[in-house]
């Protein structure tokens with residue numbers, strides 16, 4: 001068996017032919033394996049000194065610059081270990097801001113006050129694909145005693161749900177168990193952390209309410225998630241799920257557990273929670289509720305009648321599939337402004353940029369469109385077409401080898417660019433969401449000007465200013481002044497469900513009432529998607 005020496009200190013024994021990413025992840029090393037080893041994100045970089053040129057795969061040559069190849073940078077998921085190796089890991093754990101606040105109207109919790117519950121607590125959890133947020137709630141008063149959050153421990157199996165479903169499918173003997181153990185362990189750790197801080201016995205926790213997308217709930221409960229990854233996308237679990245925490249390894253084992261029901265495979269309990277908390281059923285007029293992420297989930301309410309759809313936006317808006325993309329963490333460019341004196345960047349945590357996150361790339365594109373560097377079609381103008389002395393020539397780059405164009409946002413200490421390929425990825429993502437919105441509106445006899453309000457929910461959307469959302473065309477220009485941010489309604493919905501059986505019943509009824517349009521089966525979807533790839537200006 002070959003041996004792998006990691007960072008000059010630890011030596012791991014490895015089954016011959018095993019994928020290096022799998023070995024490192026299983027051994028607990030931090031690795032940015034965003035696509036779970038499918039070779040499409042280009043993020044799982046490690047350094048293997050003395051790699052010869054012939055060892056690089058086609059995929060690696062596509063993602064790695066010639067300079068990186070010279071330095072021996074490899075994509076761990078592309079390396080099969082067949083002989084002894086020395087490896088240097090390059091990822092490190094970073095600060096990641098988690099959205100733990102959200103709209104929570106008083107009416108949603110007023111049924112909760114129960115003096116008999118003095119000294120009893122509950123956990124409301126938003127189990128998201130990227131982050132997990134828990135609130136410790138006093139059941140008598142409904143008040144929040146503590147909050148704890150972390151990046152979802154399942155990230156080592158890939159950053160999006162499809163990567164994790166693929167992992168489960170590719171490892172039928174242990175994949176499902178590993179995924180379940182990761183999220184159960186994650187929740188137990190957060191619960192334990194809050195109990196310790198509040199000096200509470202875990203036994204005082206009587207109830208746990210979970211809000212999550214359909215895949216996360218399947219994985220948490222140990223149900224088969226593979227059918228969620230292929231047509232006809234049928235969930236194994238239907239309706240609300242109730243069990244005792246101990247049945248899945250959660251602590252304390254006697255706590256009653258409740259998972260908010262989903263509408264379909266891609267409109268999960270997190271969206272039902274949001275629709276409930278935002279009162280979509282009770283609001284007059286035309287209201288659009290949008291949760292932007294790898295999947296864009298959209299609910300349209302017309303005087304309380306609700307229809308929904310889900311669009312596969314892909315991970316570009318979360319900074320993935322972008323050449324220098326990263327999540328919204330320390331070192332990521334989150335805002336871009338182009339002024340006469342040059343490009344100004346806002347970087348999370350201050351300091352120089354290491355890459356760019358989703359909000360940064362949208363802000364950058366909006367600015368490039370405004371300054372005429374980027375055309376409506378998504379193509380960069382050629383610097384030769386600009387007049388002599390034009391400031392824009394300074395940051396437009398043309399690769400002498402293949403003629404591809406890019407914009408340089410930062411020169412030092414590491415150059416950070418937005419490439420033509422990055423722009424295409426964003427166009428695909430925004431086109432998917434916008435065409436979903438347009439089809440949902442059209443199917444219900446509306447046009448954008450007839451919308452009274454647009455609610456933006458979730459972690460990612462909360463960072464996107466109105467002008468960027470409409471500027472790049474994710475949302476129609478007509479609604480710019482009608483956009484409201486409602487925060488983490490998946491979490492506040494879980495709080496409401498935790499506190500009241502009445503709310504749980506209403507959510508179950510709501511999940512049945514929300515209609516669902518499968519965009520893949522809508523004949524005009526492809527046409528609409530092509531139409532909305534263009535930027536609006």
Ligand code: FES
Pocket residue numbers: 021032033034035036037038039040041042043044075076077078
């Ligand atoms: S390319 Fe290796 S994990 Fe994505």
